[in-house]
Every structure is written in structure tokens, then in C-alpha cells.
Amino acid sequence: MTGRCRRPSGRVAAGGYAERVISRARNLVNAARSRAKRALGGSPVEAPLSWAIKVPAPDSPEGDVWGDVFYxxxxxxxxxxxxxxxxxxxWETRTRPDPSVQDDVAVHLRGFHRPELVDGAVNILWIISHPDWVSEEELDLPFDLRLAASVPWAAVMSRPDREIRPLLQATNVERFTPEVQPSDLESGVLFVGRSRNIFRPIVRDSIAAGADLEVYGDLWxxxxxxxxxxxEYLDNAAAPGAYRGARIVLNDHWDDMAQHGFVSNRLFDAVAAGALVVSDAITGGFPVEFGGSVRTYASVDELRELLAEGASGWPTPEERAATSRKVAEFHSFDARAMTLLVSAREALAARA
Structure with a gap:
């Protein structure tokens, strides 16, 4: 029987329930870090595995610019x-056309389509966005590993017989660096994103606050x-320079991602690039490695103060550089790849 996911009501509440959730989440994070550290400590050279990263994007020019593809x-x-x-x-080419190529590991980046498990492979479900699209029935499918880009959601949705480990999104630290380049795009307050045919609140509030706003995106x-x-469009290759060149970068989340603590990918990219970011708030807050580079607001007046030139409370350039280094250390794709490789080899070893 298909059912929607059970969810915490609203934001994680204070009191005993919240303490249990936070404690469980910390244990899951510490366990993941311990596995990665053991692997980084050195191990005998093993034969490479064949991986398939399954994305929901269409195999077309339109799909070429989907965020899931870049990710x-x-x-x-x-x-x-x-x-x-x-x-x-x-999605259209999810079945390997050459039967001689066998996948050892399939990483399913959850998107518009429900994943199809790959026979014989280690199947890893990684929910990086839109938890409301994922049903209990889907989570109960025989994945070898279930991951979610939210610490509180992973803790709440886990069961004794169905562990969901937290694994946050990541950034490409070769591209998103704080090193200023001549080609950087200078701006005041920057927002990158489509309107989605709605007046996205952070853009609406920035206009109301009188910000010197510059928008890259269509349907606005x-x-x-x-x-x-x-x-109407900012090429992905220009994003690092746009973030570096902005006085403030704006960020927001889909409602279900904010409610369930799924940290936007843009935050990792912007902070790694040394940007200062104003975002909407999410359940569970942001990774400690972001330091003071990400701030939230609760009213237009508060937003106006944050966006003002010379606003107080923001980190210094030196502090921002240190924050960028922390993000590079803990939230790079290399760190995520190591975690996935360790987990895949653990799953294969358990089958032996």
C-alpha cells in the first residue's frame, strides 16, 4: 500500500522529542565520519568499481542545464x-544499452521520477531535495543504503529496520573558490534562479526593502x-564569479526542503566562493562550517539591515576565507565520493 512519508509536525520542536532527534542525528553523522576516516587512513589497493549515477533529467538540451546534471x-x-x-x-537512458557493462553501484539521485533498482548492483538512494515526493513505500524498497541531505529528516525517518543516513549536498571546490578573478561579475544584492511563476518571497522582500537587487533568471x-x-540565464561556469562579485547573495528553499532541513546546494557553492549569503531559515539550521557567512531574516526591516552597505555583524574577509577552507574540507564532492565509496565497499563486503 502506497503511503506518504510520516513527517515531524512543523519545525523540530523543543523538549525531549527534539533532544532525542538531535542526539540520533549526531550519532548518524559521527558514524559516517568515522567510516570515511578509516578509509582515508589507508587500505590495500582494490579493483575499481563501475558506478552509474542515475539522474531524473531528460536526455535533451533542456536537461543539459538541470542542476541534477551538474551535480x-x-x-x-x-x-x-x-x-x-x-x-x-x-532518465531516458537509465537502462545500460550495452549488456556487457555491468554496474557494481547505482547511485539514485531522487528527483521527478521514482528510482528503478539495478539488479545485482549496490543500490544507493540519495534524497537531495523534495522529501515530500518520497513515499514510505519507496523508502521500503530494498536499497542497500538510504541517504538524505538533511540531518533532522534522516533522524526522524529512520527506523530500526530502515536506517537513513545523513549526507548533505556538496560543492565543487575547484570551481567555487574565494580567489578573485578578473572575469568576476560585480553586483550589489544578487539572486540567481527562475521565478517558477511565483513571486519568490526572498526576492519580494528584497524589493520591499529597497535593495540594489540584480536577478539572473527567467519569468521575472x-x-x-x-x-x-x-x-534570463546565468551559465553555470559563471556562477562562481557571480557569487564572489556580489556584495550579498540571496538564497531560498522550496517549502518542503525548508520544513525538513534540506540545505540548498547554492549555499555550499556560495560560501565556498567566499560569498556572504542571506537565506530563509530552515529546520535544524545550517552546517556549522558555514560560520557567520549565512544569515537569516524574519522581517523586511531585518532584511533591509542585513542588505545595507556596511552592515555590521558580517565576518571579515579573513574569516570568510577560513570558512571557505572549512567548506572545502568537509563539504566537497571529493569528501562525498569517499563516503560513498566506503559505504559501497561495506555493502559489497556484507554480501560476500
Whole structure:
């Protein structure tokens, strides 16, 4: 019987329940870090595995600009640096056309489509966004490993017979660095993203606050004055320079991601690039490695103060550089690839 996921009501509450959730979440995070540290400590050279990273994007020019595709390609490159053989499969090409190529590991990045398990492979479900799309029935499928890009959601949704480990999103630290480049795009308050045909609250509130806002994205003409629209699209290659060149970067989350503590990928990229970010709040807060580089607001007046030139309370350039280094250490795709490789080899060893 298909059912929707059980969820915490609203934000994680105070008191005994919250303490149990936080304690469980910390134990899950510490266990994941311990496994990765053991692997980093050195092990005999093992034969490379064949990986398939399954993404929901269509195999078309439209799919070429999906965030899931960029994410999968960054993860694939990190796994290849560990000596692995990696394919990125989009939805229409999810079945390997050459039967001689057998997948040892399939990483399913959950998106618009429910994953299809790969026979014989170690199947890893990684929920990086939209937890409301994932049913209890899907979580109960025989995945070898279930991961979620939210510490509180992983803790709440885990059961004794169905562990969900937290594994947050990541950034490409080769691209998103704080090192200023001549090609960086200077701006005041920057927002990158489509309108989705809604007046996204952080953009609406920034306009109300009188911010010197610059927007890259389409479908905004119906909501904001054209003087704020710089272009309908920002190439992914230009994103690091845009974040570095902005005085403040704006970030927001889909409602279900905010409610269940799924940290936006943009936050990892922007902070790694040394940016200062104003975001909406999410359940559980943000990774401690972000330091003071990410701040939230609760009213237009508070947002106006945060966005003002010379606003107090923001970290110094030196502190931002240190924060960028911490993000590079703990939240790179290389760190995530190592965690996935260790977990896959553990699953294969358990089958032997």
C-alpha cells in the first residue's frame, strides 16, 4: 500500500522529542565520519568499481542545464579521482544499452521520477531535495543504503529496520573558490534562479526593502521591474564569479526542503566562493562550517539591515576565507565520493 512519508509536525520542536532527534542525528553523522576516516587512513589497493549515477533529467538540451546534471557530473569526477569507473545516466537512458557493462553501484539521485533498482548492483538512494515526493513505500524498497541531505529528516525517518543516513549536498571546490578573478561579475544584492511563476518571497522582500537587487533568471517580468533583471540565464561556469562579485547573495528553499532541513546546494557553492549569503531559515539550521557567512531574516526591516552597505555583524574577509577552507574540507564532492565509496565497499563486503 502506497503511503506518504510520516513527517515531524512543523519545525523540530523543543523538549525531549527534539533532544532525542538531535542526539540520533549526531550519532548518524559521527558514524559516517568515522567510516570515511578509516578509509582515508589507508587500505590495500582494490579493483575499481563501475558506478552509474542515475539522474531524473531528460536526455535533451533542456536537461543539459538541470542542476541534477551538474551535480551528478561533479560527483562523477570526484569518484573518478578515486580510480572509479563512472557513468551518468539520465532518465531516458537509465537502462545500460550495452549488456556487457555491468554496474557494481547505482547511485539514485531522487528527483521527478521514482528510482528503478539495478539488479545485482549496490543500490544507493540519495534524497537531495523534495522529501515530500518520497513515499514510505519507496523508502521500503530494498536499497542497500538510504541517504538524505538533511540531518533532522534522516533522524526522524529512520527506523530500526530502515536506517537513513545523513549526507548533505556538496560543492565543487575547484570551481567555487574565494580567489578573485578578473572575469568576476560585480553586483550589489544578487539572486540567481527562475521565478517558477511565483513571486519568490526572498526576492519580494528584497524589493520591499529597497535593495540594489540584480536577478539572473527567467519569468521575472511579471513580478519585478525590468531594471532588476540582468539576464534570463546565468551559465553555470559563471556562477562562481557571480557569487564572489556580489556584495550579498540571496538564497531560498522550496517549502518542503525548508520544513525538513534540506540545505540548498547554492549555499555550499556560495560560501565556498567566499560569498556572504542571506537565506530563509530552515529546520535544524545550517552546517556549522558555514560560520557567520549565512544569515537569516524574519522581517523586511531585518532584511533591509542585513542588505545595507556596511552592515555590521558580517565576518571579515579573513574569516570568510577560513570558512571557505572549512567548506572545502568537509563539504566537497571529493569528501562525498569517499563516503560513498566506503559505504559501497561495506555493502559489497556484507554480501560476500
Amino acid at each position: 551528478a557530473e561533479d560527483l562523477a569526477r570526484a569518484l573518478r579521482r578515486l580510480g572509479q569507473t563512472v557513468y551518468v545516466d539520465r 517580468e511579471q513580478f519585478i521591474d525590468e531594471r532588476h533583471i540582468k539576464a
